[in-house]
Amino acid sequence: MRKRLIQIFAFLISSLGWVFVLCTMAMDFWRITQIGGQGGSFIIKVAWYWSNLWKDCFTDSTAVTNCRDFPVLWSVAAYVQGVRGLLMCGLTLGFFAVVLCFIGMDCTYIGGADKTKDKVLLAGSVFHIAGGVSDLAAYCLYINRIARTTFSARVGPGVLRYDLGPPLFLGLVGCFLIFLGAVMYAVTVFRVFCPKSQVVYAYGGGTYMNPRSRGRTLYTGYYRPAGQYASYMGSGRSSSSKISKLSQTTPTKNSLRDAFV
Incomplete structure:
Protein backbone atom coordinates (compact mmCIF):
# COMPACT_ATOMS: atom_id res chain seq x y z
CA MET A 1 0.00 0.00 0.00
CA ARG A 2 2.84 2.40 0.80
CA LYS A 3 4.49 1.59 -2.51
CA ARG A 4 1.33 2.48 -4.42
CA LEU A 5 0.92 5.78 -2.59
CA ILE A 6 4.51 6.79 -3.32
CA GLN A 7 4.10 5.94 -7.00
CA ILE A 8 0.84 7.89 -7.28
CA PHE A 9 2.44 10.89 -5.57
CA ALA A 10 5.47 10.63 -7.88
CA PHE A 11 3.18 10.46 -10.93
CA LEU A 12 1.38 13.65 -9.88
CA ILE A 13 4.62 15.50 -9.12
CA SER A 14 6.38 14.54 -12.34
CA SER A 15 3.29 15.27 -14.47
CA LEU A 16 3.00 18.71 -12.85
CA GLY A 17 6.65 19.35 -13.64
CA TRP A 18 6.11 18.56 -17.31
CA VAL A 19 3.08 20.84 -17.38
CA PHE A 20 5.26 23.66 -16.03
CA VAL A 21 7.88 23.04 -18.70
CA LEU A 22 5.24 22.92 -21.43
CA CYS A 23 3.70 26.19 -20.26
CA THR A 24 7.02 28.03 -20.36
CA MET A 25 7.32 27.50 -24.12
CA ALA A 26 4.18 29.58 -24.72
CA MET A 27 4.80 32.21 -22.04
CA ASP A 28 6.13 35.72 -22.62
CA PHE A 29 8.82 37.71 -20.74
CA TRP A 30 11.64 35.18 -20.90
CA ARG A 31 13.85 38.24 -20.62
CA ILE A 32 12.72 41.75 -19.80
CA THR A 33 14.15 45.21 -19.22
CA GLN A 34 12.67 48.65 -18.66
CA ILE A 35 13.80 52.13 -19.57
CA GLY A 36 12.95 55.37 -17.72
CA GLY A 37 11.16 56.03 -14.46
CA GLN A 38 14.04 54.87 -12.30
CA GLY A 39 16.17 56.54 -9.65
CA GLY A 40 13.81 59.47 -8.97
CA SER A 41 13.74 60.48 -12.61
CA PHE A 42 11.04 62.88 -13.79
CA ILE A 43 10.51 60.85 -16.92
CA ILE A 44 6.92 59.75 -16.85
CA LYS A 45 6.94 57.38 -19.78
CA VAL A 46 8.35 53.93 -19.13
CA ALA A 47 9.11 51.44 -21.87
CA TRP A 48 9.56 47.69 -21.52
CA TYR A 49 11.52 45.49 -23.88
CA TRP A 50 10.90 41.78 -23.57
CA SER A 51 11.40 38.59 -25.54
CA ASN A 52 10.45 34.93 -25.59
CA LEU A 53 11.34 32.02 -27.85
CA TRP A 54 9.22 33.27 -30.72
CA LYS A 55 9.33 37.08 -30.84
CA ASP A 56 10.81 40.37 -29.57
CA CYS A 57 8.38 42.95 -28.24
CA PHE A 58 8.21 46.52 -27.00
CA THR A 59 5.50 47.83 -24.62
CA ASP A 60 5.08 51.49 -23.73
CA SER A 61 3.36 53.14 -20.78
CA THR A 62 0.03 53.18 -22.58
CA ALA A 63 0.07 49.36 -22.72
CA VAL A 64 0.51 49.32 -26.47
CA THR A 65 2.67 46.42 -27.54
CA ASN A 66 4.54 46.11 -30.81
CA CYS A 67 6.17 42.77 -31.59
CA ARG A 68 8.51 41.41 -34.23
CA VAL A 76 16.99 32.91 -35.61
CA ALA A 77 19.85 33.30 -33.14
CA ALA A 78 21.78 30.11 -32.48
CA TYR A 79 21.10 30.01 -28.77
CA VAL A 80 17.35 30.37 -29.31
CA GLN A 81 17.42 27.43 -31.71
CA GLY A 82 19.36 25.41 -29.13
CA VAL A 83 16.84 26.20 -26.40
CA ARG A 84 13.95 25.23 -28.65
CA GLY A 85 15.57 21.96 -29.65
CA LEU A 86 16.46 20.96 -26.09
CA LEU A 87 12.97 21.73 -24.83
CA MET A 88 11.37 19.73 -27.65
CA CYS A 89 13.66 16.80 -27.00
CA GLY A 90 12.92 16.94 -23.28
CA LEU A 91 9.17 17.04 -23.82
CA THR A 92 9.36 14.03 -26.16
CA LEU A 93 11.29 12.03 -23.60
CA GLY A 94 8.85 13.15 -20.94
CA PHE A 95 5.89 11.86 -22.95
CA PHE A 96 7.41 8.38 -23.17
CA ALA A 97 8.37 8.57 -19.49
CA VAL A 98 4.81 9.32 -18.40
CA VAL A 99 3.45 6.44 -20.50
CA LEU A 100 6.01 3.94 -19.18
CA CYS A 101 5.49 5.00 -15.58
CA PHE A 102 1.72 4.75 -15.96
CA ILE A 103 2.09 1.18 -17.25
CA GLY A 104 4.59 0.19 -14.56
CA MET A 105 2.67 1.49 -11.55
CA ASP A 106 1.20 -1.04 -9.13
CA CYS A 107 -2.23 0.57 -9.20
CA THR A 108 -2.66 -0.18 -12.93
CA TYR A 109 -3.63 -3.61 -14.26
CA ILE A 110 -1.50 -3.54 -17.39
CA GLY A 111 2.14 -4.35 -17.91
CA GLY A 112 2.37 -8.00 -16.91
CA ALA A 113 3.95 -9.49 -13.79
CA ASP A 114 5.26 -7.47 -10.87
CA LYS A 115 8.89 -7.89 -11.87
CA THR A 116 8.15 -6.76 -15.41
CA LYS A 117 6.19 -3.74 -14.15
CA ASP A 118 9.11 -2.76 -11.90
CA LYS A 119 11.49 -2.83 -14.87
CA VAL A 120 9.09 -0.74 -16.95
CA LEU A 121 8.75 1.76 -14.11
CA LEU A 122 12.52 1.95 -13.78
CA ALA A 123 12.84 2.64 -17.50
CA GLY A 124 10.23 5.39 -17.16
CA SER A 125 12.19 7.03 -14.34
CA VAL A 126 15.32 6.98 -16.51
CA PHE A 127 13.38 8.73 -19.30
CA HIS A 128 12.19 11.30 -16.74
CA ILE A 129 15.75 12.06 -15.70
CA ALA A 130 16.98 12.28 -19.31
CA GLY A 131 14.15 14.64 -20.26
CA GLY A 132 14.68 16.74 -17.14
CA VAL A 133 18.39 17.09 -17.92
CA SER A 134 17.55 18.23 -21.46
CA ASP A 135 15.11 20.86 -20.20
CA LEU A 136 17.51 22.03 -17.50
CA ALA A 137 20.25 22.44 -20.12
CA ALA A 138 17.90 24.59 -22.21
CA TYR A 139 17.10 26.94 -19.33
CA CYS A 140 20.74 27.15 -18.29
CA LEU A 141 21.74 28.02 -21.87
CA TYR A 142 19.25 30.89 -21.99
CA ILE A 143 20.22 32.14 -18.53
CA ASN A 144 23.90 32.03 -19.46
CA ARG A 145 23.22 34.14 -22.54
CA ILE A 146 21.40 36.78 -20.49
CA ALA A 147 24.03 36.80 -17.75
CA ARG A 148 26.90 37.20 -20.22
CA THR A 149 25.27 40.31 -21.68
CA THR A 150 24.14 41.77 -18.35
CA PHE A 151 27.39 41.42 -16.42
CA SER A 152 29.81 41.98 -19.27
CA ALA A 153 31.99 45.08 -19.00
CA ARG A 154 32.54 45.30 -22.78
CA VAL A 155 28.89 45.92 -23.66
CA GLY A 156 28.30 49.33 -25.20
CA PRO A 157 25.92 51.93 -23.79
CA GLY A 158 23.26 51.26 -26.42
CA VAL A 159 22.94 47.53 -25.68
CA LEU A 160 20.07 46.48 -23.47
CA ARG A 161 20.81 44.55 -20.30
CA TYR A 162 17.98 42.12 -19.71
CA ASP A 163 16.80 40.48 -16.51
CA LEU A 164 15.46 36.96 -15.98
CA GLY A 165 11.75 36.54 -16.55
CA PRO A 166 9.16 34.39 -14.73
CA PRO A 167 9.14 31.52 -17.29
CA LEU A 168 12.74 30.68 -16.47
CA PHE A 169 12.01 30.29 -12.76
CA LEU A 170 8.88 28.29 -13.52
CA GLY A 171 10.86 26.00 -15.78
CA LEU A 172 13.53 25.43 -13.14
CA VAL A 173 10.83 24.50 -10.62
CA GLY A 174 9.36 22.11 -13.18
CA CYS A 175 12.75 20.41 -13.66
CA PHE A 176 13.09 19.99 -9.90
CA LEU A 177 9.65 18.36 -9.71
CA ILE A 178 10.56 16.02 -12.56
CA PHE A 179 13.76 14.91 -10.84
CA LEU A 180 11.93 14.45 -7.54
CA GLY A 181 9.27 12.27 -9.15
CA ALA A 182 11.90 10.16 -10.93
CA VAL A 183 13.77 9.55 -7.67
CA MET A 184 10.55 8.52 -5.93
CA TYR A 185 9.82 6.08 -8.75
CA ALA A 186 13.29 4.58 -8.47
CA VAL A 187 13.00 4.20 -4.69
CA THR A 188 9.88 2.04 -5.03
CA VAL A 189 11.64 -0.40 -7.40
CA PHE A 190 15.07 -0.50 -5.79
CA ARG A 191 14.69 -4.29 -5.49
CA VAL A 192 15.51 -4.44 -9.21
CA PHE A 193 19.03 -3.30 -8.31
CA CYS A 194 19.27 -5.17 -4.97
CA PRO A 195 17.31 -8.43 -5.14
CA LYS A 196 16.74 -10.45 -1.97
CA SER A 197 19.79 -12.61 -1.27
CA GLN A 198 19.50 -16.09 0.20
CA VAL A 199 22.19 -17.38 2.55
CA VAL A 200 23.59 -20.78 1.58
CA TYR A 201 25.67 -22.93 3.93
CA ALA A 202 27.72 -25.93 3.00
CA TYR A 203 28.12 -28.81 5.43
CA GLY A 204 28.92 -32.47 5.18
CA GLY A 205 28.88 -32.58 1.40
CA GLY A 206 25.40 -30.95 1.26
CA THR A 207 23.99 -27.46 1.23
CA TYR A 208 21.63 -25.56 3.49
CA MET A 209 19.59 -22.58 2.24
CA ASN A 210 17.93 -20.16 4.55
CA PRO A 211 14.22 -20.61 3.80
CA ARG A 212 11.78 -17.75 3.37
CA SER A 213 9.31 -19.04 5.96
CA ARG A 214 10.27 -19.48 9.57
CA GLY A 215 7.68 -22.18 10.28
CA ARG A 216 8.70 -25.85 10.28
CA THR A 217 6.50 -28.94 10.21
CA LEU A 218 7.10 -32.67 10.21
CA TYR A 219 7.23 -32.86 6.44
CA THR A 220 8.91 -29.55 5.64
CA GLY A 221 11.61 -29.67 8.24
CA TYR A 222 15.24 -29.04 7.45
CA TYR A 223 18.61 -29.66 9.03
CA ARG A 224 20.62 -26.71 10.19
CA PRO A 225 24.39 -26.69 10.13
CA ALA A 226 26.05 -28.50 12.98
CA GLY A 227 27.55 -25.27 14.29
CA GLN A 228 24.15 -23.83 15.16
CA TYR A 229 23.34 -26.49 17.79
CA ALA A 230 25.33 -27.73 20.74
CA SER A 231 27.17 -31.03 20.16
CA TYR A 232 25.62 -34.18 21.65
CA MET A 233 27.55 -35.43 24.70
CA GLY A 234 26.08 -38.90 25.19
CA SER A 235 27.10 -42.53 25.19
CA GLY A 236 29.22 -42.19 22.10
CA ARG A 237 26.66 -43.22 19.51
CA SER A 238 26.04 -40.70 16.83
CA SER A 239 22.61 -39.60 15.70
CA SER A 240 23.18 -41.19 12.30
CA SER A 241 23.63 -44.63 13.87
CA LYS A 242 20.37 -44.19 15.80
CA ILE A 243 18.55 -43.20 12.66
CA SER A 244 19.90 -46.25 10.81
CA LYS A 245 18.91 -48.56 13.70
CA LEU A 246 15.42 -47.05 13.75
CA SER A 247 15.06 -47.66 10.03
CA GLN A 248 16.07 -51.29 10.52
CA THR A 249 13.56 -52.01 13.32
CA THR A 250 10.61 -50.24 11.76
CA PRO A 251 9.86 -52.93 9.07
CA THR A 252 9.99 -55.73 11.74
CA LYS A 253 7.37 -54.04 13.90
CA ASN A 254 5.13 -53.46 10.94
CA SER A 255 5.40 -57.14 9.90
CA LEU A 256 4.50 -58.39 13.43
CA ARG A 257 1.46 -56.16 13.50
CA ASP A 258 0.33 -57.41 10.13
CA ALA A 259 0.79 -61.05 11.24
CA PHE A 260 -1.26 -60.45 14.39
CA VAL A 261 -4.06 -58.87 12.41
Missing part, protein backbone atom coordinates in the same frame (compact mmCIF):
# COMPACT_ATOMS: atom_id res chain seq x y z
CA ASP A 69 8.06 37.73 -34.79
CA PHE A 70 11.16 35.71 -35.42
CA PRO A 71 11.46 34.88 -39.11
CA VAL A 72 12.21 31.48 -40.59
CA LEU A 73 14.15 28.95 -38.56
CA TRP A 74 17.63 29.45 -40.02
CA SER A 75 17.61 33.22 -39.37
